[in-house]
Amino acid sequence: xxxxxxxxxxxxxxxxxxxxxxxxxxxxxxxxxxxxxxxxxxxxxxxxxxxxxxxxxxxxxxxxxxxxxxxxxxxxxxxxxxxxxxxxxxxxxxxxxxxxxxxxxxxxxxxxxxxxxxxxxxxxxxxxxxxxxxxxxxxxxxxxxxxxxxxxxxxxxxxxxxxxxxxxxxxxxxxxxxxxxxxxxxxxxxxxxxxxxxxxxxxxxxxxxxxxxxxxxxxxxxxxxxxxxxxxxxxxxxxxxxxxxxxxxxxxxxxxxxxxxxxxxxxxxxxxxxxxxxxxxx
Amino acid sequence: xxxxxxxxxxxxxxxxxxxxxxxxxxxxxxxxxxxxxxxxxxxxxxxxxxxxxxxxxxxxxxxxxxxxxxxxxxxxxxxxxxxxxxxxxxxxxxxxxxxxxxxxxxxxxxxxxxxxxxxxxxxxxxxxxxxxxxxxxxxxxxxxxxxxxxxxxxxxxxxxxxxxxxxxxxxxxxxxxxxxxxxxxxxxxxxxxxxxxxxxxxxxxxxxxxxxxxxxxxxxxxxxxxxxxxxxxxxxxxxxxxxxxxxxxxxxxxxxxxxxxxxxxxxxxxxxxxxxxxxxxxxxxxxxxxxxxxxxxxxxxxxxxxxxxxxxxxxxxxxxx
Numbered sequence: 001x002x003x004x005x006x007x008x009x010x011x012x013x014x015x016x017x018x019x020x021x022x023x024x025x026x027x028x029x030x031x032x033x034x035x036x037x038x039x040x041x042x043x044x045x046x047x048x049x050x051x052x053x054x055x056x057x058x059x060x061x062x063x064x065x066x067x068x069x070x071x072x073x074x075x076x077x078x079x080x081x082x083x084x085x086x087x088x089x090x091x092x093x094x095x096x097x098x099x100x101x102x103x104x105x106x107x108x109x110x111x112x113x114x115x116x117x118x119x120x121x122x123x124x125x126x127x128x129x130x131x132x133x134x135x136x137x138x139x140x141x142x143x144x145x146x147x148x149x150x151x152x153x154x155x156x157x158x159x160x161x162x163x164x165x166x167x168x169x170x171x172x173x174x175x176x177x178x179x180x181x182x183x184x185x186x187x188x189x190x191x192x193x194x195x196x197x198x199x200x201x202x203x204x205x206x207x208x209x210x211x212x213x214x215x216x217x218x219x220x221x222x223x224x225x226x227x228x229x230x231x232x233x234x235x236x237x238x239x240x241x242x243x244x245x246x247x248x249x250x251x252x253x254x255x256x257x258x259x260x261x262x263x264x265x266x267x268x269x270x271x272x273x274x275x276x277x278x279x280x281x282x
Numbered sequence: 283x284x285x286x287x288x289x290x291x292x293x294x295x296x297x298x299x300x301x302x303x304x305x306x307x308x309x310x311x312x313x314x315x316x317x318x319x320x321x322x323x324x325x326x327x328x329x330x331x332x333x334x335x336x337x338x339x340x341x342x343x344x345x346x347x348x349x350x351x352x353x354x355x356x357x358x359x360x361x362x363x364x365x366x367x368x369x370x371x372x373x374x375x376x377x378x379x380x381x382x383x384x385x386x387x388x389x390x391x392x393x394x395x396x397x398x399x400x401x402x403x404x405x406x407x408x409x410x411x412x413x414x415x416x417x418x419x420x421x422x423x424x425x426x427x428x429x430x431x432x433x434x435x436x437x438x439x440x441x442x443x444x445x446x447x448x449x450x451x452x453x454x455x456x457x458x459x460x461x462x463x464x465x466x467x468x469x470x471x472x473x474x475x476x477x478x479x480x481x482x483x484x485x486x487x488x489x490x491x492x493x494x495x496x497x498x499x500x501x502x503x504x505x506x507x508x509x510x511x512x513x514x515x516x517x518x519x520x521x522x523x524x525x526x527x528x529x530x531x532x533x534x535x536x537x538x539x540x541x542x543x544x545x546x547x548x549x550x551x552x553x554x555x556x557x558x559x560x561x562x563x564x565x566x567x568x569x570x571x572x573x574x575x576x577x578x579x580x581x582x583x584x585x586x587x588x589x590x591x592x593x594x595x596x597x598x599x600x601x602x603x
Binding site: 135 | 487508532602
């Protein structure tokens with residue numbers, strides 16, 4: 001059944017309202033020129049080839065969270081520059097540029113909202129903010145999202161998109177993998193559900209910590225998923241990588257995600273899973 | 283490369299002195315005892331120079347020390363510090379990963395589970411050990427041993443010396459990211475003390491995948507970072523040759539990591555680095571480990587876990603408004 005005919009019982013799914021400048025968009029995969037309004041209605045999935053356009057953290061809130069129910073938390077948490085890190089640009093300059101570009105303070109939005117009338121602790125990462133990289137601020141926000149789920153005894157849903165740990169915070173970034181990963185032990189022991197949603201791309205430090213630790217792991221089709229980046233692997237082994245290597249489909253084949261869900265079915269799948277995992281036995 | 287002739291660039295001023303002393307000692311052995319005071323003076327000069335050089339190492343110099351081919355590796359520490367080591371193999375799922383070793387052992391009055399990546403001393407060994415770079419089955423073998431340790435109430439000793447988790451096709455096929463994530467998670471809830479010693483290279487998730495514990499010790503010249511200096515240089519400077527610059531920017535040396543509060547203590551090395559006197563280096567770390575064993579085994583498991591989670595909960599530096 002198409003999403004727009006869904007009746008009261010099922011989740012109320014809203015297409016994202018935000019349409020960026022320009023009326024037309026071009027699909028990177030098949031080259032199709034698409035009217036943006038049509039693309040937005042199709043959840044930013046190419047109607048011709050099914051390729052999933054990258055969307056913003058805010059758009060995931062629109063797609064997945066019941067309208068008007070999202071309350072953001074910890075928006076004020078931001079990164080500092082504890083190492084005075086400078087490469088081609090100083091880290092504070094990169095941070096400022098990322099904040100201006102994304103209108104966000106960090107590479108993740110966290111809060112509480114309803115998925116099909118069930119309250120969840122929800123977080124969505126923003127790849128546009130320094131490649132969705134995880135530094136101390138992001139690690140703290142994820143940890144607090146875990147703790148909010150614990151305190152309120154509600155499920156946790158995290159939509160990941162990240163190139164990994166943020167190099168500019170070096171060892172502090174690395175330790176965020178341990179901070180978030182060990183925080184999840186408490187959620188697990190409290191018997192609360194955690195669903196990890198992997199979008200293009202989710203790799204390295206984030207993939208090797210909380211993104212891989214969902215009770216159920218869902219991937220969007222065609223996302224790049226993995227530990228090491230394809231370029232690094234290619235340089236190490238000095239040969240071409242096989243077709244489809246490190247895609248969502250590759251991860252499904254090798255047993256590292258539970259299901260691949262097209263974006264328009266994502267809310268429905270989350271709703272079903274959460275209801276199942278969260279319902280008390282009758 | 284012969285281990286006898288391997289010297290780091292900044293060690294060169296020491297080589298001439300060492301040779302001179304050797305020559306004089308040979309003469310003393312053949313009866314020229316009047317040379318003894320000269321030897322004594324030269325030895326003093328040598329030690330002075332050594333302290334001078336090693337007291338002023340840059341971060342990049344320390345990376346070279348951490349990678350020295352004569353530096354003690356996991357099995358050297360086990361051999362020197364432990365008894366009755368019984369190596370255990372395999373992850374029970376795919377294969378045994380020779381890049382990491384582990385098993386039951388005794389250390390002083392404690393029975394322990396000891397685990398750590400193992401590098402090779404020559405090319406043949408290094409190929410077998412994959413240069414200490416683990417595949418997912420290596421992390422899963424470690425986890426299997428951690429669980430055994432928990433079952434039999436053995437504290438866990440982990441030695442970390444790895445240039446990283448192996449980035450290869452098969453590593454990805456078998457879930458390198460999942461294996462590391464799973465270990466981090468499980469190490470957050472293993473109910474026996476976990477003592478981590480970073481003895482050489484601590485590269486990224488490859489190190490952290492066996493690096494969550496109650497106390498983190500770090501040798502003076504070891505390095506620990508989110509990415510290797512070469513990897514960072516390739517990404518941020520688009521040139522691996524900028525690794526020295528990257529090592530400075532990443533602040534990867536033991537004093538840096540201690541200052542940031544990410545380790546508990548620095549364990550000093552002999553004046554010329556662990557490779558200059560491996561036995562002394564092994565003993566120095568051994569004493570620290572025993573202290574921690576004596577302390578941590580007295581703590582109730584519930585309290586231990588609470589402290590461990592609290593330790594990781596507090597890691598990071600950020601602003602709140």
